[in-house]
Amino acid sequence: MARLIELITLGTGAALPSLERFTAAHLLRDWLGNVILLDAGEGVQHRLRQAGISPTKVEFIAITHGHGDHINGLPGLLQTMYLSGRTSKLTVIAPRYLEDYLKSVIEVEGSEKAFQVDLAPITADEGSYVISVKGRDRLELRWFRTCHSIESYGFVLEWVLGPRLARPVSNAEEAKRLMETGKDVVVPAPLRVAYTGDTSPCENVITSVRGVDVLIHEATFDSTMEAEAAKFGHSTSVGAARVAKEASVRKLILTHVSTRYEGYEAKALEEEARQVFPDTVLAWDLARFALKA
Ligand SMILES: [Zn+2]
Numbered sequence: 001m002a003r004l005i006e007l008i009t010l011g012t013g014a015a016l017p018s019l020e021r022f023t024a025a026h027l028l029r030d031w032l033g034n035v036i037l038l039d040a041g042e043g044v045q046h047r048l049r050q051a052g053i054s055p056t057k058v059e060f061i062a063i064t065h066g067h068g069d070h071i072n073g074l075p076g077l078l079q080t081m082y083l084s085g086r087t088s089k090l091t092v093i094a095p096r097y098l099e100d101y102l103k104s105v106i107e108v109e110g111s112e113k114a115f116q117v118d119l120a121p122i123t124a125d126e127g128s129y130v131i132s133v134k135g136r137d138r139l140e141l142r143w144f145r146t147c148h149s150i151e152s153y154g155f156v157l158e159w160v161l162g163p164r165l166a167r168p169v170s171n172a173e174e175a176k177r178l179m180e181t182g183k184d185v186v187v188p189a190p191l192r193v194a195y196t197g198d199t200s201p202c203e204n205v206i207t208s209v210r211g212v213d214v215l216i217h218e219a220t221f222d223s224t225m226e227a228e229a230a231k232f233g234h235s236t237s238v239g240a241a242r243v244a245k246e247a248s249v250r251k252l253i254l255t256h257v258s259t260r261y262e263g264y265e266a267k268a269l270e271e272e273a274r275q276v277f278p279d280t281v282l283a284w285d286l287a288r289f290a291l292k293a
Pocket residue numbers: 014015024067069070198256
């Protein structure tokens with residue numbers, strides 16, 4: 001079976017939304033059936049609808065920090081889940097200081113009566129959480145501190161693949177024997193996707209995302225606005241590219257783009273980042289990226 005992971009960048013704008021760039025929301029779904037939302041900016045439920053994804057399918061939401069452009073979509077999303085007849089459990093991982101806010105959102109939206117919401121508070125600078133174990137494969141989320149104006153976290157999603165046969169065998173007995181003896185058995189390298197949320201370029205981010213396959217890094221400003229970026233705990237596109245280069249990642253996707261770069265103007269961010277890190281792509285709302293594990 002092809003091991004495919006799809007990233008849909010639902011909201012790629014910074015704090016001030018525009019019609020073409022909604023606030024932060026990124027969806028990942030994989031061949032195992034996991035559907036994960038990274039941040040839930042305002043309007044996320046509309047973007048999900050446009051992407052053709054039912055809100056009831058989202059099983060896991062990871063929130064980087066408490067700024068409105070990363071959490072204001074939660075109340076509407078939870079209400080829509082409730083009104084859509086959701087019954088399956090939802091897990092939300094978020095910094096501990098958001099626990100009271102999240103509890104009141106759940107209470108106000110009435111969703112607690114219809115389906116279970118498990119809150120997993122982040123209580124340490126780094127740690128990990130097993131999202132799912134399906135067959136031989138496991139999906140884990142690791143978090144790390146970023147360098148922003150408030151306590152904020154980035155995430156690394158890691159698909160850890162169990163051992164499998166190097167070549168297909170039609171006979172089940174033969175497959176079992178090979179697996180038991182370890183002959184012709186391979187353990188594929190894990191696939192890792194990192195998401196920074198909001199951050200300045202900093203050492204802890206570089207260390208935490210080292211060697212990942214895909215780095216989704218914020219790029220609020222262009223390189224002429226380094227001072228502005230540093231002041232507010234954000235990055236320029238070139239700053240993001242330097243992180244990608246230093247961390248030796250395979251691919252860089254730029255998101256969290258200020259609405260001062262309207263339409264095609266935003267391409268300038270991609271172009272200048274490519275001077276530093278060639279394998280860079282600027283995300284747009286509702287863009288889709290296929291990743292292979
Ligand atoms: Zn933000």
